[in-house]
Amino acid sequence: MLEIRDLHVKFHTRQREAVAGVSLTIHDGEILGLVGESGSGKSVTAMSVAGLLPRKQCDFSGEILLDGAELLHADRTLLRQVQGREIGVVFQEPQSCMDPLMRIGPQVEEVLRIHTDLSREARRDQALAALAAVELPDPAGVYRKYPHELSGGMLQRAMIAAAVVARPKLLLLDEPTTALDVTIQAQILELLKKLNRESGISMLFISHNLNVVRKLCTRTAVMQRGVLVEEGDIETVFRHPRHPYTQRLIAAIPTRHRKEETP
Numbered sequence: 001m002l003e004i005r006d007l008h009v010k011f012h013t014r015q016r017e018a019v020a021g022v023s024l025t026i027h028d029g030e031i032l033g034l035v036g037e038s039g040s041g042k043s044v045t046a047m048s049v050a051g052l053l054p055r056k057q058c059d060f061s062g063e064i065l066l067d068g069a070e071l072l073h074a075d076r077t078l079l080r081q082v083q084g085r086e087i088g089v090v091f092q093e094p095q096s097c098m099d100p101l102m103r104i105g106p107q108v109e110e111v112l113r114i115h116t117d118l119s120r121e122a123r124r125d126q127a128l129a130a131l132a133a134v135e136l137p138d139p140a141g142v143y144r145k146y147p148h149e150l151s152g153g154m155l156q157r158a159m160i161a162a163a164v165v166a167r168p169k170l171l172l173l174d175e176p177t178t179a180l181d182v183t184i185q186a187q188i189l190e191l192l193k194k195l196n197r198e199s200g201i202s203m204l205f206i207s208h209n210l211n212v213v214r215k216l217c218t219r220t221a222v223m224q225r226g227v228l229v230e231e232g233d234i235e236t237v238f239r240h241p242r243h244p245y246t247q248r249l250i251a252a253i254p255t256r257h258r259k260e261e262t263p
């Protein structure tokens with residue numbers, strides 16, 4: 001359903017390509033984990049899919065097809081239709097994505113206001129349903145709160161609600177749990193699994209941590225310096241990494257975690 005074909009992105013201010021020929025497919029209902037160290041090009045790949053590439057600052061080529069529709073070179077009108085409606089995005093820092101002066105409810109509803117002709121009441125109902133789906137206690141209470149009144153974990157749940165409220169086909173998650181402590185991180189991963197199971201939404205989950213990816217994804221792709229160096233079923237990659245870079249990523253995981261995870 002999402003097909004990235006030979007994506008190249010080079011920022012004018014950089015000598016090296018940020019993304020240097022990435023091809024990747026995410027099938028319907030699949031959660032793909034994209035891993036790699038800082039600067040390897042994961043976020044630029046996700047930004048290209050989400051239509052958030054700063055086009056004036058870079059040269060880019062390739063194709064990005066969402067159910068056959070080409071997005072990389074699409075005009076603003078098509079991109080606006082796709083953003084939020086067909087592709088939801090969740091970033092690492094919910095604090096920086098939410099407007100601190102706006103209550104949570106209207107922010108969750110935003111995509112519906114832009115993309116649908118639903119009545120105010122219907123939008124509110126759908127937002128409340130989304131807040132309930134991300135398992136926030138007292139959705140009506142959260143709806144009326146301001147971002148600073150929620151904990152980091154609750155805010156990230158609200159961000160996920162905002163990203164899925166219009167029932168997109170694909171959710172892009174860029175390090176969504178990195179800023180959270182380990183217990184909350186595990187809860188958010190469980191929530192993502194549940195959303196995937198219940199709604200069949202596909203996900204691209206970006207992380208620098210292969211161990212986190214292993215908890216959530218069935219397939220993984222490993223990026224280094226703008227290229228994919230390894231791709232495959234997560235357990236196979238984890239147990240028999242072929243590329244030295246993947247081997248290093250796995251070696252960097254503390255042994256205690258590796259053992260805990262090995263059935």
Ligand SMILES: Nc1ncnc2c1ncn2[C@@H]1O[C@H](COP(=O)(O)OP(=O)(O)OP(=O)(O)O)[C@@H](O)[C@H]1O
Pocket residue numbers: 011013014018036037038039040041042043044045054057208
């Ligand atoms: N707007 C920009 N202008 C210039 N260079 C950029 C821009 N955005 C990203 N880059 C560069 O592109 C390369 C890939 O960055 P990217 O953010 O995709 O890496 P990443 O793998 O997501 O790392 P991180 O985990 O730190 O986000 C880096 O060298 C980065 O500095």
